[in-house]
Amino acid sequence: MERLRRRREAQGRYDVAALCLYRCLELLSQQRLALWGISTDRPDFAAALRRKPRLEDRYRDVSRAQGRRRFYGLPDRSFGLFVGYMLLAALDDQLVADYPIDQIERQTHVRNQSILAHGFRLITETEYDSFREIVETLLDRFFAVLATDRAFWEATYHLYNPSPPRRLNDTRERRQQTQQLANVSPAPAAATPAHSRPG
Template identity: 30%
Template sequence: MKILFITVGGSPQPILTSVGSLKPDRVVFICSDGPKGSQSQIIGEGKPCEVRQGSEVVESLPNIPTQLGLGDKFDPDRDVILVSNPDDLSECYGKIALKVREARNNNANVELLADYTGGTKTMSVALAQVALDDKLETYVTSSTRQNVVKVERGERVRRATTSAVTVERTISQVLPAFLRQYNYPAAIAELETLLQERELSGDNVNRVQLWLDCCMGFDLWDRFDHAEAWLYLQNYLKYPQLREPILFLKRVMGSREAFAPATEDNFTAPESIKGHGYEIVEDVLLNAERRAILARYDDAVARLYRALELLEQVRLWEAYGIKTGDVDLEKLPETVRPQYETSRSPAGKIQLPLFRAYTLLQAFPDDPIGKLFESSVNRIQNALQVRNYSILAHGLRPVTKSDYRQLEAAIAPFIREAIASVVSEKSSSLVQFPQHWEI
């Protein structure tokens, strides 16, 4: 079903031309109310439509639905939008938008068109804005004008070119809200809709594609697909707001590749920069922060726990060559080897959970992270009750914002202080994703 929304002004001819050209199944007329309003052209009795030459009325005609032969296809209670103040943008926009939503709710497959030729400037602007916001096909009826008052004759209905406007509105108004929340799936959906549903010019296609590449890259990175993220982001180092995060990605990949032999991760970095080695831990910590901004507190808490665990795993591997998933007793201090030998599984492996791994770090007397954990363990254990009772760990309790803040206050400063204790200040590289950028 095809429904045309059209503004009604002083002349019926553009409406007759538009409906005749577009052939909608239903027409919704947007009229001004009152004794001098354009509503009379739609619901007036007798011959309310006037054809004028200057100030002279040369012909009187029936109302527009009658001229169009709409018959029972026209329902004045359903198909007329009356605005009491045709120069009030809020009223015009609100009433048109409401009727558009009703049309969509009544038929999910409806095709909606808009022709904003007639009516006051405000009515036309309102219909055009609704058309852009709700993705109606937009048309204008025009001809070579003999005056600036109205379209007179030789009218043609043409598709209004709105792609550049839509692209600009999306990039300048819609995307910033998503980027502030790190909501890349929503941003990607908006951009892909532009490419799929709009007839874009070459320049606009390129612009949308640039933004889509960046959002795809950060979304992949946000899901820890570092190598694929790099393929999307590598060409954007030249943009100032993206340069530092992308360089940080290279350090994260270097850190992950260096740690990969300690796990079953077969990761190979397509590009990397050698950093302090703990960037992969920082990456998970920053990811937790992004989940919290999205109010995904259960996910954020799970990532905080993983960052805490990953810190001891990286430290044991980087400093002592120890894999927590398969401990080599020969690399442990002799005094503690017997107690770890008793932890060997039937498969022959010694595997360390989080607290036993930190206890092992304390067995190395000069290890800064081991010492720091010893002084922080009670605070961390108490805070971890939030995670233990969550549905993503061992319980069913949803994690609240205050729960997350409690755990973050215990774990995040510990991780940052621990990393700072084993690396030089110069090599600190923690960089959060940008919440806005220009490309």
């Protein structure tokens, strides 16, 4: 995903690159919430409440600090990205400890205005750069919490092979490869008659 983002960024396709950044933000929060026994699809807070008995009160405080006028308690159905980060803040998770999570909501709002998300326009390079800065900061924090070198991890692990197989455009090369796969020695190429050669 990171390689895809970089390619689209280099091509100036900031809306597609921003989608990759957004998914990265989701994955970071989902991984941290999973350590508390919380799934974003089917939230169950039993394990988290055993460790943080006042979680609901803390979540209410975080919600109010983020300008939420109404509080409906801990989510009882699937929830989105920023609710996940508010929960992490309420849990005092290390990923967002002393981090102004309002910046996450502000920057994801810009992404949501993209025509590829929920909006009707393209993201500018300046908007994309601001969004990327937020994600890069959280990625650095994520690896710091894991006590893992980010550069080493990114160089070691990939979700897919970014290099497509080389296409065989030459007819003779394709024929030779087919013969090799069949364990048959390639036959010598027939000489072109002199009268059929181009002048």
